[in-house]
Amino acid sequence: MSQTPSKPARNGLSDAYRAVWRWHFYAGLFVMPVLMLMALTGAMYLFKPEIEDAVYRDMAVVQPGARTVSPDRWVASAERNGGTASSVLVSDRPDRAVRVTVRQDGESRIAFVDPYSAALNGTVQGDGVMGVVKGLHSLTLLGKPFNILVEIVAGWAIILVATGIFLWWPRWRDAAVAVPRAGDPARRPFWRDLHAVTGLYAGGVIVFLALTGMPWSAVWGDKFLNVVRESGLGRPAAPPAASPWAHGEGHDAPAGVGWTMENAVMHANGDHSGHVMPSLSRVIRTARAEDMPLPYTVSIPSDPTLAYTVAHAAVRAEDARSLYVDGVTGAVKADIRWSQFGVGAKAFEWGIAVHQGTQYGWANRIVMLSGCIAVWLLGISGLIMWWKRRPSRGGLGAPTAPPGPRARAAVLGIVLPLAVLFPLTGLSLIAALALDWTIRRVRR
Structure with a gap:
């Protein structure tokens, strides 16, 4: 029964x-x-700035000077022990070193360089302590x-x-x-x-x-990202005068650009015959002239035909901004801001900022x-x-x-x-x- x-x-x-x-x-x-x-x-990870400041204080703190040296010297100092610089994080604090990520034989390290003397203050293998925390968080x-x-x-x-x-x-x-x-x-x-x-x-x-x-997430995140992009609700279209978006992997993938512009790279149109080499100093001069707010990360592509990416390390989602700069001529190829994002991209960028505890x-x-x-x-x-x-x-x-x-x-x-x-x-x-x-x- x-x-x-x-x-x-x-x-x-x-x-x-x-x-x-x-x-x-x-x-x-x-x-x-x-x-x-x-x-x-x-x-x-909610306390990432405080933890990194405590762990790397001896290497990160510098004595402010009258003016910084050429950013190309930062890269040369970071590459002193081999490897190729892939990105440079420029702090918004005058008493902080710049952080240069260097890749070598499939591995990476973070070099702390004094922006006023180009002295190498120390290095950290991998992505540092918070890189380990992030790796555990994402599994x-x-x-x-x-x-x-x-x-x-x-x-x-x-x-x-x-x-x-x-x-x-x-x-x-x-x-x-x-x-x-x-x-x-x-x-x-x-x-x-x-x-x-x-x-x-x-x-x-x-x-x-x-x-x-x-x-x-590896499956749902990638699939949803593609749907948002293909529907026109995600990343903005490339400016008419610029080359179309391309997909960058590994060393060429831009850092700090957020979920919307992830892997988005752009070809530069400058003279790449070898007479003039791309220069980080030229790119940073352009970023300053365009009033790019600090802090920001400059991604240095391994492909010389690609534009450099300057991404503002925004605290609030609506402060996101990415500059694509020709490393040879210093010309701005694209200036991507929050107002250009689709509604889907805005929703997710806002959600991620709240998730990380920075939005409010x-x-x-x-x-x-x-x-x-x-x-x-x-x-x-x-x-x-x-x-x-x-x-x-x-x-x-x-x-x-x-x-x-x-x-x-x-x-x-x-x-x-x-x-x-x-x-x-x-x-x-x-x-x-x-x-x-x-x-x-x-x-x-």
Whole structure:
């Protein structure tokens, strides 16, 4: 005899509730460790300027002088131990060294050069400490294929929030709490309330972080970027007098230009017969004449026929600006500003700036940090709740799978739209359903 799905089961929980609870449990079990790693590294990246200033202070701080030397001497100093300079970060502070990224034999290093004397103050291998943090955050430090986990984890993070709201929602029983109720931390209800309230107030921030992190994912991010570009909602068209956009990879990919102009390069039209060589000094003179605000990054292409790219290190999305300058003549090939971006590009550039905590100052940073802390609170409280109700005979102790189509419909109604929107999340859902079916067959 089957039980009516709409009625509560004998333990006081409806079939739909137990089904959603089961998937909430599994999603947290498999996704939360990676999500906690991303929250930790994301919280560190919010304080990137402060961390770098503390770590590299001995190399980064210089004594301001009357005038800087030729920028070409900065490059020569950075290349003293071999390699080729690919970009130069010019600070907006007069007491800071310029940072020259040098590539050699497939590796890279950052050289700190005194802009007033061209003295080499020191070097850092790779992309520095924050490069390691960023690699961990995007999971590319474990290998580029691991970047696909960003999309999977982000999709399941949204599922966690959605199923959590379903479980929190007030019903015939007292399940919804807006503030933690007084209780004994040694007992499970205390941690259940803390878990529920944290998810209630931080769920929106967590979903926002997951969605705005998608542009960095290996599959969805690239596909969506192409759609936005091809629909005319992304990067602006090249100026009529300039060459069309080209795609730059590796050394030629411009640095600091943001998501919209990623890999966008432009051919220069100057004399490249070898009589006049491209010059960083000439490019920086043009940037100063065009009132390019500091700080900015100058990308030095390995292909001499490509234009140099000068990208403002904007704090707010609407301050984005990129100059494309002929390194031979110093002529401006393109001056790309926020007003020229399509609506899709503006939306994502704004989302990324908020994601990184820079768009609205300290208030923005604190809200994003609260989301990162909430992920850890949710993970720890969930682990404690599981520990207090773990089965004495071993096993995961997942909520039992209830029978009936309504129970399955409750789960699919939450996760299926997200699985369609994020294909890799959908594939992982199919794998999870197969695993769940196998577990239930083995138990029978």
